[in-house]
Amino acid sequence: MRNKVVIGVIFWVIYNAIVFYLGWNVYQWLRIVFHMDFPIVFSIIWLYCAYSIVLSHIDQRFRMTKVVSCYWMIIMEYGLLLFPIANLLLWFIPSIHIIWIGYIIFGLFVVIIGFGSYMAYSPIVRTKTIQVKKQKGEKESFRMVIASDFHLGILSNKKLLQKFVSKSNAAKPDLVFLVGDIVDDHPYWFRAYRMDEVMKTLTSTYGVYGVLGNHEYYGKQIPLFIDEMKKSGVRILQDETICIANSFYVTGREDKTNKNRQSLEQLSKRAEHQLPWIVMDHTPSDLITPVKLGVDIHLSGHTHLGQMWPNQWITRKTFELDYGYLLKQTTHIIVSSGFGFWGPPIRTNSRSEMWVVDVELVD
Known part of the structure; x- marks a missing residue:
């Protein structure tokens, strides 16, 4: 003390x-x-x-x-x-x-x-095609939309969210993943500005899934946030592993801010590894364990790539991968710089973005 x-x-x-x-x-x-x-x-x-x-x-x-x-x-x-x-x-x-x-x-x-x-305020769409060597279920390929770090609130606002929904819907994804820090601490302004009206128009074949980020924990209103997301058509996964369309498993981890979150080893037991396994973990602090456990696709955000120059020097020293795509053995790792921003409504070292990833399953 x-x-x-x-x-x-x-x-x-x-x-x-x-x-x-x-x-x-x-x-x-x-x-x-x-x-x-x-x-x-x-x-x-x-x-x-x-x-x-x-x-x-x-x-x-x-x-x-x-x-x-x-x-x-x-x-x-x-x-x-x-x-x-x-x-x-x-x-x-x-x-x-x-x-x-x-x-x-x-x-x-x-x-x-x-x-x-x-x-x-002028987000772009980044595209990627990856191949995963796993058994084909009902789908031989699928498309994911990935975005993180919206920090929805006063300045990262309803208009910016509408841009995301429009771009995502235009991509016609099978899955949409919102990888943490969806609201800026407290969901107060999400509710006040009725952002749920926009979020619930987000479409995909198999649903919209999200995880908690550190800022949802800072806001200390997680039950309220989860309820708002549920009303908006977003399912928040809290240390859960689910099977979707008998074709792939998705694990959503609690943020590392939660010291009591389950280990990835525990969550891996709920997945049948003959099918593709996708993991969402807001902070890319550990990329060794996912590779060791055979995760096929690992999604993170959090870093903003520093957001403002020269902060990227800090993120590069802090994380093994602070931005972009990395194939590590058989694990495809993506770290997004985020669709919104935290604090200052500017980006001088990165650009707001959304990822569209096509996954091809090969024997």
Whole structure:
């Protein structure tokens, strides 16, 4: 307990130092450009932005505060990258005026937000054909639509969900898999914006299946979330292995946030391995066990491929596969960067996406 308090205090001190550094730079530029000399007013506004992340969690209905918190993350990340460069330029080249440096930094933020918003709100479809050496059931081939990390809420909204439904329905899939983090923590805005009206129009031959992600656990409203998904036509698999159409087995794992989730070894006992076996696990933290147990197709999300540059350096160091497709022995592994986004409504290192995978069964 004491260690947690110490760590919390250190984090709070560092965070406030960053807030002060960024705020001081912004205020100096505004003061010179607009002859603004209202430090108290600026400080109140700046602190509101800095602590909007905390304030937005007090009540889910604080819509504007939630929006502010998302854009504040952009200021934090790229401010820490750009402001030190600006300070160094002013230090080593005194002839450069702070006004022009400020305009350049402001322009870069406009470009980052503009480009990032386009990449976040204009999802693309990635296609793949794979071959699985397993016994053919009633189907000799089937088509899967795979998407993850919608984070449906205020900014990852009903309109974006409609884009997914339209693209998925156009693919005419046999199966649709929603691989976790479907809502942004709490399903409040999913309900408030009646997103179920859109989700229930999602069609496939054998149904729509999903799993829990870490953010569903953060929201602490899992029973409510599962009920909303059921109303929307999505079956959430919680450490379950089911047989579909006498042709393939699907396992949906609890997220690793749940320390009591069953092992994949336990779940594998419910599958007959002469048929294709598909596993959904939101976080791709362990790709060794699925390969060892003979999983045919392993689906994950979670990483967002860092979402904002240069965060991909972290995800690449953290996960064996942080994005894309990998054939490991006989296991086909897919990690999606997600259809939506978390926090900042931008993507500067990845693009919102949906996968359409055609599976051919071969002897």
